[in-house]
Amino acid sequence: MKLTGKRALVTGASRGVGRQIALGLAAEGCNLVLHGRKAEHLAETLELLKPYGVEVEVTAAELASPEETDRLIADVLARFGGVDILYNNAAVSVQGKNICEFGEDEWKALFQVNVFSLVKLCNAFAPGMRERGYGRIVNLSSGIKDQPQYAPYSVSKAAVDKFTQDLSYEFKDSAVRVNFLDPGWLRTDLGGPNADNEVTTVLPGALAPVLIEDDGPTGRHYSAQAYRS
Secondary structure, three states, X not given: OOOOOOEEEEOOOOOHHHHHHHHHHHHOOOEEEEEEOOHHHHHHHHHHHXXXXXXXXXXXXXXXXXXXXXXXXXXXXXXXXXXXXXXXXXXXXXXXXXXXXXXXXXXXXXXXXXHHHHHHHHHHHHHHHHHHOOEEEEEEOOOOOOOHXXXXXXXHHHHHHHHHHHHHHHOOOOOEEEEEEEOOOEOOOOOOOOOOEOHHXXXXXXXXXOOOOOOOOOOOEEEHHHHOO
């Protein structure tokens, strides 16, 4: 499935996995809307995208704020009428500690970014995808396990997985494919310096959920590392 002329929104595109996804999409001819907390944070990503000759636009929002998330959605809808592809990549983690010591506010703050904003973005753009007869939604998952010191993060990713499955079922009879992607343990700000893999290894696997046909898999768990040569 060619992506030339499609438009993708990638959250958390200023660095790390989001930047790699943006570069991979651009190489396929896909136009981009890049999200970052602040527009200036995207400058390096924008520079790296110049050789690809695709349209690249920027939208800034702090996803920890419901109001800013709403403004992001309104901005994208006003400028583009929606998107064809949505990568919900933006996420935050916690400073590790005993699972019993996390307070309610810590859980809420993390879920606001990792779950609630993701749900809002999916709900805002998926219906338009169905109306236009094409859509790809990729929600970033995680393979984290047996690390209770990061429980709010791992539980938030479990919630994302379940929501993704339910959303995929809702749209199963349409050309909207909804899948989740585990990028692998990567050396990023989130994954840390001791991770097994360089961030560049997320490609080409990160593109697998969007390079499928309209009747391709939906509700499927993709592993980016499984596509490494």
